[in-house]
Amino acid sequence: MPRQAQNVNRLRRRLLLLLVLASTAGAAFVLGTILAADGFSVLELGILFLFTALFAWIDTSFWITTFGFLVRLFGARQRRLDAAAPADTGGAAATATALVMPIYNEDPGRVVAGLKATLDSLWENGLRGRFDAYILSDTTDPDLWVAEELAWSRLNREFAGRVDVFYRHRARNLARKSGNIADFCESWGYRYDYMVVLDADSVMSGDCLVRLVSRMDRNPQVGLIQVPPLPVLRETLFARSQQFASSVYGPPFAAGLAYWLEGESNYWGHNAIIRVAPFIQHCGLPTLPGREPFGGEILSHDFVEAALLRRAGWEVWLADDLGGSFEEPPPTLIDHAKRDRRWCQGNLQHLGILLARGLRPLSRLHLAMGVMAYMSSLLWLLLLTLSGLEALRQSQTERSYFIEGDLFPNWPVSYAFEATTLLAITLAMLYLPKIWGYLALLGDGRRLLGHGGAFKAAVSVFLESLMSILLAPILMLFQSGFVISILAGRSVKWAPQQRGDDETSWREALAAHWGHTCLAVAAGLASYHYIPNFFWWLTPVLAGPALSIPLSRVSSRVDIGRMLRAWDLFLTPGESDPARVLQLLARNLAEERRLTQALSGPPRFFEQAVSDPFVNALHRTLLEREPRPKSERLRLDGLIARLQEAGPAALTRDEKRDLLSDSTSMASLHALAWQAREVL
Amino acid sequence: MEAQLIDPLTPLHANGNASRKLPRGAMEVRIDSYLRACGVVEHSRREHLLGATLGALGVDDQKKLLSWAEIIAAVDAVLARHMDWPAGPAPATGGRGRVALRLGVAAERTADWAVVPQRSLQYMRPQNLSPWRPPLRELLRLRIPRSTQGLAACLCWLAVLIIP
Numbered sequence: 036m037p038r039q040a041q042n043v044n045r046l047r048r049r050l051l052l053l054l055v056l057a058s059t060a061g062a063a064f065v066l067g068t069i070l071a072a073d074g075f076s077v078l079e080l081g082i083l084f085l086f087t088a089l090f091a092w093i094d095t096s097f098w099i100t101t102f103g104f105l106v107r108l109f110g111a112r113q114r115r116l117d118a119a120a121p122a123d124t125g126g127a128a129a130t131a132t133a134l135v136m137p138i139y140n141e142d143p144g145r146v147v148a149g150l151k152a153t154l155d156s157l158w159e160n161g162l163r164g165r166f167d168a169y170i171l172s173d174t175t176d177p178d179l180w181v182a183e184e185l186a187w188s189r190l191n192r193e194f195a196g197r198v199d200v201f202y203r204h205r206a207r208n209l210a211r212k213s214g215n216i217a218d219f220c221e222s223w224g225y226r227y228d229y230m231v232v233l234d235a236d237s238v239m240s241g242d243c244l245v246r247l248v249s250r251m252d253r254n255p256q257v258g259l260i261q262v263p264p265l266p267v268l269r270e271t272l273f274a275r276s277q278q279f280a281s282s283v284y285g286p287p288f289a290a291g292l293a294y295w296l297e298g299e300s301n302y303w304g305h306n307a308i309i310r311v312a313p314f315i316q317h318c319g320l321p322t323l324p325g326r327e328p329f330g331g332e333i334l335s336h337d338f339v340e341a342a343l344l345r346r347a348g349w350e351v352w353l354a355d356d357l358g359g360s361f362e363e364p365p366p367t368l369i370d371h372a373k374r375d376r377r378w379c380q381g382n383l384q385h386l387g388i389l390l391a392r393g394l395r396p397l398s399r400l401h402l403a404m405g406v407m408a409y410m411s412s413l414l415w416l417l418l419l420t421l422s423g424l425e426a427l428r429q430s431q432t433e434r435s436y437f438i439e440g441d442l443f444p445n446w447p448v449s450y451a452f453e454a455t456t457l458l459a460i461t462l463a464m465l466y467l468p469k470i471w472g473y474l475a476l477l478g479d480g481r482r483l484l485g486h487g488g489a490f491k492a493a494v495s496v497f498l499e500s501l502m503s504i505l506l507a508p509i510l511m512l513f514q515s516g517f518v519i520s521i522l523a524g525r526s527v528k529w530a531p532q533q534r535g536d537d538e539t540s541w542r543e544a545l546a547a548h549w550g551h552t553c554l555a556v557a558a559g560l561a562s563y564h565y566i567p568n569f570f571w572w573l574t575p576v577l578a579g580p581a582l583s584i585p586l587s588r589v590s591s592r593v594d595i596g597r598m599l600r601a602w603d604l605f606l607t608p609g610e611s612d613p614a615r616v617l618q619l620l621a622r623n624l625a626e627e628r629r630l631t632q633a634l635s636g637p638p639r640f641f642e643q644a645v646s647d648p649f650v651n652a653l654h655r656t657l658l659e660r661e662p663r664p665k666s667e668r669l670r671l672d673g674l675i676a677r678l679q680e681a682g683p684a685a686l687t688r689d690e691k692r693d694l695l696s697d698s699t700s701m702a703s704l705h706a707l708a709w710q711a712r713e714v715l
Numbered sequence: 716m717e718a719q720l721i722d723p724l725t726p727l728h729a730n731g732n733a734s735r736k737l738p739r740g741a742m743e744v745r746i747d748s749y750l751r752a753c754g755v756v757e758h759s760r761r762e763h764l765l766g767a768t769l770g771a772l773g774v775d776d777q778k779k780l781l782s783w784a785e786i787i788a789a790v791d792a793v794l795a796r797h798m799d800w801p802a803g804p805a806p807a808t809g810g811r812g813r814v815a816l817r818l819g820v821a822a823e824r825t826a827d828w829a830v831v832p833q834r835s836l837q838y839m840r841p842q843n844l845s846p847w848r849p850p851l852r853e854l855l856r857l858r859i860p861r862s863t864q865g866l867a868a869c870l871c872w873l874a875v876l877i878i879p
Contacts, residue, residue: 224837
């Protein structure tokens with residue numbers, strides 16, 4: 036990086052630090068003045084500490100978004116990556132790029148539909164350089180495994196002669212997703228200059244991919260470029276409000292991040308292009324010492340990989356200006372919380388990496404912010420608890436205004452103005468970023484139209500704010516519970532994300548939220564009884580958890596989401612004016628649905644792999660030969676015998692998977708199936 | 716039980732019954748039904764492959780009972796020969812011929828179809844993420860300047876005076 040650019044970056048970051056410190060110190064001073072009226076109690080000191088930490092957290096986000104808004108408004112920023120690549124679409128790339136999609140027990144139809152849309156878009160855009168695609172399966176479900184192979188065979192045939200699409204299934208899922216990618220790098224990384232990592236629900240436009248490659252070509256010091264993925268396609272009320280929020284408030288925030296961080300940005304795990312050679316050389320992840328949840332495999336590998344690239348001197352950029360990068364959000368509040376549970380453990384695990392040797396200060400900050408993203412919920416809960424206890428203490432303290440022997444009464448000093456000002460500032464920090472997002476929308480006619488126009492977008496902003504007021508305390512309780520359970524040593528299992536529009540049933544909502552409801556009602560009753568004045572302050576926080584069961588159920592409903600869409604509320608360009616790649620995805624998904632509906636009953640892919648000559652042959656062709664010890668062979672023969680005697684239902688999922696993993700067993704089973712047919 | 720092993724989604728059973736009505740030997744019927752299931756719809760082509768398979772099996776007496784494993788291996792070998800793979804010997808093992816039949820993949824692509832590229836052995840070395848600790852020697856050598864000591868003392872006094 037040129038020295039001048041380095042100085043400018045350093046200056047910018049110092050400015051951000053100054054703004055955050057100054058505004059946090061100001062807010063802490065005002066609160067300190069209020070609390071110090073009668074001297075500090077231990078509770079008040081705790082409140083001051085927690086408030087300061089939380090204020091710094093929202094304050095950082097506020098300043099990032101504010102500057103992002105200004106950068107977008109004035110468009111003054113000269114990107115160094117663009118400066119190095121004046122004609123992004125012009126040059127023909129001679130490099131080789133692999134699109135890698137690690138999957139784990141996902142819906143194969145959805146996986147293939149997404150990858151096909153990306154490849155179609157790439158093809159329509161005019162392929163430059165070599166692009167290959169890899170479906171890297173870690174799937175453990177035997178039926179899904181075979182279904183993936185069938186779906187891949189259709190995709191492979193369709194792109195024959197245009198793009199090579201490979202399928203690899205890993206028998207042993209070492210190190211989860213990061214191990215899956217590492218296996219690709221170790222095996223085939225030598226063939227490629229770059230790899231674009233896609234999630235199972237990722238879609239990227241051809242234009243975006245070509246421009247990413249072009250930027251990498253022209254900036255050899257860059258190790259990774261992340262494109263912020265925009266959530267799209269879900270139809271539940273919850274997901275549509277999230278999609279709207281990301282679409283309106285996301286761009287200024289991402290612009291702000293890119294402005295402050297420049298080449299010291301972060302990696303979010305997918306929808307990013309990575310230079311393969313340095314990744315292989317510097318991003319091998321160790322197993323952390325100790326037991327899970329803090330030890331063992333690194334779960335949130337992305338932040339760590341970005342930090343390792345930075346440690347080795349490679350730049351990591353955020354391409355907030357590219358567009359054409361999409362993903363699907365969790366459809367319901369409960370699914371969102373499930374995903375948070377995984378991320379929470381992964382991020383808290385970073386506590387052990389924060390002080391790792393040689394990491395850049397900003398990489399440590401990224402790791403710390405990931406930890407704080409979940410710790411802040413616990414701190415907020417603690418702040419509320421301490422505030423309630425302090426209010427109780429105040430209500431039970433008898434005040435004496437006339438002190439014996441003193442001529443003058445000791446009147447209490449009013450700090451109403453300071454308190455109101457502090458509340459107003461805090462609310463401004465929370466809601467101004469939303470207003471910046473809306474104002475940025477007003478300045479861009481096409482985007483505004485895509486969000487339903489000025490009035491409907493404003494109504495949507497209002498509704499989204501209302502929803503976030505209700506849902507934020509519920510998520511705070513969820514996340515606090517996660518942090519506590521992780522600190523208590525409970526680990527999380529690896530489960531695939533829910534990607535369909537499945538609604539939450541009343542039973543699921545009750546099971547997930549009864550604790551929140553009880554807590555909110557108990558806190559409400561206690562505060563109303565003992566400190567009625569405090570109760571009214573608490574109502575915005577208690578309302579969400581008290582109503583969490585119906586809220587979770589209602590927000591998961593697709594019909595309400597669709598109804599609001601018909602009224603152009605929570606509308607996003609992804610719905611009103613979808614990008615070409617999203618249109619292709621919609622077409623592919625409709626085709627996959629048609630294929631599924633054409634089947635007469637629930638598909639039994641394991642049985643097909645045994646009896647159907649094509650499915651059996653396809654599966655065996657894709658298996659990598661692995662010599663089996665004699666004891667294992669005997670065990671597999673035992674499984675075959677049990678299958679013959681009692682049918683597929685007699686085998687467990689793992690036993691079916693073991694049979695599927697062995698080519699010899701599958702050949703024997705195929706012959707036995709035809710033998711059995713003849714007996715009939 | 717065995718019926719569960721037969722794919723219920725493909726019309727193999729019906730075809731099998733239909734084949735039995737043909738005035739053919741048992742072996743012919745078996746191979747014919749298997750070729751149908753493989754996707755050889757065209758009658759003349761099936762007849763041709765059937766003859767080749769019988770030849771490969773070396774069966775004169777068509778009523779002689781061979782195991783299905785042998786029949787399937789013979790079909791695979793015949794399909795491999797008939798697929799006309801462009802370079803080198805045709806892969807007789809496995810069922811690539813069956814795959815090619817159903818997908819209709821062009822012959823020149825069938826040879827390396829579905830084969831992932833050659834794996835390399837490029838090991839990703841686990842990086843050192845152990846936490847930084849100041850060496851003991853440096854800690855013992857640590858000297859705090861007198862001005863810093865003075866500033867710290869002043870701050871402590873201020874805290875004692877102001878906070879109460």
